[in-house]
Amino acid sequence: MKKIFKVALAAVLSLSLLAGCSIGASSGGEDSINVAALFELTGDVAQYGQAGLKGAKLAIKQQNENGGVLDGKTINLIETDNKSDPTESATQAEKLVDRDVVAVLGPMTTRTIKAVIPTVTSYEIPLITPSGTGEDLTVENGKLNEWIFRACFMDLFQGEVGARFALDDLKVKNVALLISTSGDYSRGLGEAFKEVFTAGGGTIVAEENYMDQDKDFRAVLNRIKGKNPEAIYVPGYYEAVGVIIKQAREAGITVPIFGGDGFNGNETTRIAGANNMSEVYYSDHVATDDPGLQEFIRQYEEEYGEKPTGFAALGYDTAQMLIAGIEKAGSTDTKAIRDALENLQDLQGVTGTITVDPTTHNPKKSAVILKYEQGEDDEEGQWVFTSRVDPQ
Known part of the structure; x- marks a missing residue:
């Protein structure tokens, strides 16, 4: 049945190509290896996908320039846009399996990855996500998803990091939660935060919800303000988070606002406004002011003319x-x-040393807490390293 489907799909793709449509670069020959890059290049989290793809392309370009792999084979990266949409992600994955790809890099978010798991599993193609943090991506209902890997830590760990930061660094005991109900990411971080924070003696004084597409958070924020929290935990994506921060500051809420790696990048600051970013923190995989990261930053800036994000x-x-x-x-x-991926050990990556746990396909890595620091005079502000949290 699988073979029949692939033959039919190949016929459809051939007609599309004749019509002038293409989903990526041409197939690799004997001297090249095809790898799929399935990323969020447009849509509501395009900032993540564009950055992830640029990082992957730089690594592959450098490898090809240094002799490629397997005694001289170059890696041919087939770039595809899932438009930040799970349905489109599944559609593009179905197209990619007929391109003789040996692996899939991406997507970036839990929801778009889940949509392609059935396809890569059926066709036995390993997928490595840069930033899909959902717990059940690699292990679901106690069963290993044997074709799924990740380069990042997970939601549970990020929630734990946030809770420990609140208790140990911010030294607060009363926190409000503002959780998106649009996907697993925000709920997962929120649940993990709540468990660790309350176990450490903290109290959740308010727990409110929102949808990612919401634009007006004033009513929710006013309810939270009435509970007098010492800090607000918002584990969401930058488009909503930026507006939440802006409207919170406009409502006179001055307490720390913090969250997970969805804050990453300059878009949060652009949307919120730099003048509203005092006492804003988030957990991330790497600090770009880490001295050990400077060579990667130099290479990335040379390639793209911009600073890299996490x-x-x-x-x-x-x-x-x-x-x-x-x-x-x-x-x-x-x-x-x-x-080989399942037994990968001590890979020196730019985000740290990567050792994959063969029973979960999750890497063992630490996290960092970053704080937005206002620039002086006309200088642009930046995210700076505050603390590191290791897995326990």
């Missing part, structure tokens, strides 16, 4: 994981690559 660094490490997996496998066989 998502760009994760995209770079995702490609590095695949390159290491291919070399260790000594083959383009997808099962051999999967086995």
Whole structure:
């Protein structure tokens, strides 16, 4: 049945190509290896996907320039846009499986990754996500999703990091939660935060919800303000978070606002307004002011003319994981690559040393807390390292 489907799909794709439509670069030959890059290049979280793809492309470009893999084969990256949409992500994955890809890099978010798991599992193609933090991506109902890997830590750990930061660094005991009901990401971080924070003696004084597409948060924020929290935990994506921060400050809420890696990048600051970003923090995978990251930053700026975000660094490490997996496998066989990824140890990535747990396919990594620091005079502000939290 699988073979019949692939033949039919190939016929459809051939007609599309004749009509002038293409989903990516041409297929690789004997001297190249096809790898799919399925990212959020447009849509509501395009900032994440664009950064992740740029990081992955840089790593692959450098590898190709240094001799490629498997004694001279170059990696041919087939770039595809899932438009930040789960349905489009599933559609593009179905198209990509007929391109003889040995692996998929991306997507970035839990919801778009979940949409492609059935396809990559059916066709036995390993997928490595730079930033999909959902707990059940790699292990679902106690069963390992054997073709799914990630370069990042998970929602539970991020929630724990946020709670420990609130208790140990902010030294607050009364926190309000503002959780998006639009996906698993915000709920997962919120649940983990609540469990660890209350176990540590903290109190959740208010718990409110919103939808990612909401634009007016004033009523919710006023209810939260009435509970007098010492801080507000908002584990959401930057488009909503930026508006929430702006409207919170306009409502006279001056307490710290903090969240997860969805804050990443300059878009949060642009939407909120730099003057509203005092006492704003988030957990991330890497601090760009880390001295050990400066060579990567230099290379990235030279390539793209801009500073990398944490998502760009994760995209770079995702490609590095695949390159290491291919070399260790000594083959383009997808099962051999999967086995190599499953047993990857001590890979020196730009976001830290990566060792994959073969029972969960999750890397063992620390997290950092970043704070927005206002610039002096006309200088632009920036996110700076505040503290590091290691897994317990």
